[in-house]
Amino acid sequence: MLREARIRAKWHLFLLSRLRDYAQLLKPNLSIMVVFSSVVGYLLAPGVQFNWLNVVILFVGGVLVTGAANTINQILERHSDAFMKRTMSRPMPDGRMGTGEAWALAVVAGVSGVWLLGHFFNPLAGLLSLISLLLYAFAYTPMKKIHPVAVLIGAIPGALPPLIGWVAATGSLGIGGWILFMIQFFWQFPHFWAIAWVGYEDYLKAGIRMLPSNQGRTRFTGLQCMFYSIVLVPMAIMPRMVGITGNVGMWVTMACGVFYFIASVYFYIHNDHKSAKRVMFSSFIYLPVVLLALLFDKL
Structure with missing residues (x-):
């Protein structure tokens, strides 16, 4: 037994x-x-x-x-x-x-x-x-x-x-599905690059190349994050234009885009671990807040 x-x-x-x-x-x-x-x-x-x-x-x-x-x-x-x-x-x-x-x-x-x-x-x-x-x-x-x-x-x-x-x-x-695709598509670039910046040494050991510059941790990464995040600000109008969501969803989405862009600007200026993590955490906040805002204000 x-x-x-x-x-x-x-x-x-x-x-x-x-x-x-x-x-x-x-x-x-x-x-x-x-x-x-x-x-x-x-x-x-x-x-x-x-x-x-x-x-x-x-x-x-x-x-x-x-x-x-x-x-x-x-x-x-x-x-x-x-x-x-x-x-x-x-x-x-x-x-x-x-x-x-x-x-x-x-x-x-x-x-x-x-x-x-x-x-x-x-x-x-x-x-x-x-x-x-x-x-x-x-x-x-x-x-x-x-x-x-x-x-x-x-x-x-x-x-x-x-x-x-x-x-x-x-x-x-449908056009609505493609708009959601594009929002999530542009959101990913600062998200990926911030993670790659924070874990740069580990990725380097593994032979993984994720940062947009061959020189590694340069300000070019922050500049690219700024470009992709700023696109999300005017893109916030598109769900409202095609009738997916209302004005509240649009304004919340736009505000989140501005928030994401400001974090990217800070990253470009400082180009350090703290600012990279700020972009990373901003990306974690952006997507769920935007999706929930669009959904709760669905027309």
Whole structure:
């Protein structure tokens, strides 16, 4: 009896450890943040009423697709992850999991997520989610070690979630969905570059090139952040123009753009760790506030 209890305890610990490893691969916290914009895109579509079942299916499908992309990202970067402090304890660089098991998880999650979106909503939503997965995993991920244009490539799958949500609701690539795509597209550049600036040494060790200048931590990064963030200010008018949201949503979105731009200006002037983190945290504030403002003021 004692021996059986010990075996059961060992299996229990093993399963808990494996679940933690799977969670590290799928990155559910990051996936939830990404899928949140997809749900908002769905709810912002004209004529859509809140339905718990549809929202849950969209949410789960999006988390699975995003989790699959994150897993493939870690498979392809398992060797470089071993050189970075924040990633060296992941399952593969730490030796706790082989690539075969990780690929199986990625395939099951990816196929399940694409099927859910394509079956319960429409084929176009499933196709867009598949394109997003493939772009992130097989274009953005390897390009990070080749050229800073990886940020541009990564911004495409990063901006697709609200468009996928819109397509899931309407079945078509409407102007409203493209506007949400563009807002999230431009938002990502200062977000990516601020993170890359803060973690520059780690990225350098791993051979990952994310900053827009080959010279590294120059003011050019702050200048680029200013350019992409200022675009978001006039872009705040577009959701109001096409009738997605009202005046409150427009003004909140515009104010958030100004807030993001000011953080970028501060980053350009000071070009230090503190100002880079300010842009990073501003990006964390900008997107959820804008999406919620647009949704709560939906026309």
